[in-house]
Amino acid sequence: MRPSDPFFYLFALLALGLARACVCSQHLLRATLYLAGVLFCGAAFYVILDAEFLAGIQLLVYIGGISVLLIFAIMLTRGPDLLKDRPSPLRRNLALALSLSFMGLCSFLVLRTDWPAALPAEPHENPVRDMGVRLLNPGEGGLLLPFEVISVLLLCVAIAAIYLARPGSGEERPLS
Amino acid sequence: MKAAWITTALLALHSLSAARDWTQPTLAERAAEAAGRSPWESAFWIGLGLAGTLAAMTLLGLSLVYAERKIAARFQCRLGPTRVGWRGTLQTLADTFKLISKADLVPRDADRLLFFTAPWLVVSGMLLALVNIPASPLLFVVDLNIGLLFISAVGALSVLGILLGGWASNNKWSLLGSMRAGAQIISYELSLTLSLLVIVLFTGSLSLGEIVQSQQEGWWLWRGHLPAMVAFLVFVIASTAELNRTPFDLAEGESELTAGFHTEYSGLRFALFYLAEFLNMFIAAGLAATLFLGGWMPLHIAGLQTFNRVMDFIPPLVWFGLKTGGLIFVFMWLRWTFPRLRIDQLLKLEWRFLLPLSMVNLLVAALVLLLGVYGKGGPA
């Protein structure tokens, strides 16, 4: 047993509980808070997996960016129907059966398969610097092209979002 | 008699500053190192870290509120609190007891779960950032290798708390205040992070301990030339906005929105919001002091041997306190001098001025680093 193992179970339980609350809560704003909790647990998982930098990025992007954005969107479009979301019993049971069978099938396969033994972790000298070098390296094992592609994609997304949210586009009126 | 006291004080100062070894292990490192040897010693260091953080939080909260009231009073030609304790020093303590003993009101239509969670989100975001601040080689709780990223990331918890608190109160002032605060904080986060990146570029590290170590030759404010100075200015402006302090206090502008997102909060929960606000100011000032003004490093001027010796004699904690205190005074000075901006002016300032400026500044910093035109002793 490694010292990180109890934390794995602690955060796994927390994440599962919060994920359940997130998809079952009828109140969308609360569901967003639960989602932020799940993502926080995700950051904890990254720390358990020796990926501290990724954990920081996860907190910064997901909780600082995405959760806040979602809450903003919910607040901006507040309407009585928007905040409640209750599925019909038929829909719920069907979804439950589908997701449970998916879970069951996959867990069966996971448990049946003979996985190779996990290797002991190797401490990394300076992961952040190495990741930066990999991301900007055009040569062997470098990820310069995906990095550039994703930068262009993010730029496109930013422009598209501004265009969509511009007052006067579509039927929507300016805020003031 | 007096001479004996002075000698004792000097000796104490000297013993505090005698350890000229800047690479003291942090409390977390001591705990981890002791974990294999004896669990009790490890628990002792962990307990010391926790108790120290809590004590620092309480003391700083009380003294910062007192300082704000006194300084505000002086700016307005008043005296401020004078009655409780010597020159009113115990006034904030008395106010804290008053707040704790108040009735805990929750609006009838409030979303109770979110209403109760929000203050704790804000406080935990603040506490997680506070433990990273290096106050002195001996008083350093944890030195994460992603320290700077971590501090800007946990700030997100506060934004979340403010947004949810304002929404859960079910009050239009709270909602407006929290939306303004949210928009303002995410906007200014951009230029704040870009100005931090300048220092990350110069030191090549995100760890606050290493950033302080890198300033042994000189503070980044001087050694980093123009980009560091611009970054420092942008940092101060953007963190004033992040803290929702005047001239950027639209989020709680009392003449428009009563008290903004915490209008409906009372008693202990209001005290938590208030505490977080003041300690966030301390964190911002401490971060600025650490990044740009050398943290606990004493002021050295190249070539002046005697002067440097004398400066070395002052303990690191005092240096950190002086720099942080000075910056906190600047924040208070700004608050009681400038009028409040309008929301469009505020957003224009960020998107049309600070953001382009800090982007260009980052490019200039990269050029400075590439051409190697900054002070001696730097990396690469």
Place this chain on the structure above:
Amino acid sequence: MSFFPVGIQHWLLLCLALFSFGLYGLLTRRSAMGLLLAIEIMVNSAAVLVVALIHLLHPGKLDGQLSALFFIALAAAEVVLALGIYVPLARSRPSGDVTQLNDLRG
């Protein structure tokens, strides 16, 4: 399979469970926001799984962390675009119910 030490199967099962919760949400939600939340859970569980597998099978390699970085960037882009479509839509329609959005004309 025992509880300790935590190995590949534990991580796989955890991420599968999280993914199934996301799937359940995706199938039951009617509002666009709810769907977005469920998708976020699924993306996040996949990213954690990639990091965990690379960490356990190829320790010392950074490929898992790098691909998770791309996951996070893509998820951010997706949310921004989805909200950019959703906010004007929710203003022009009374409800954010995606099952009612079945015509192409505005």
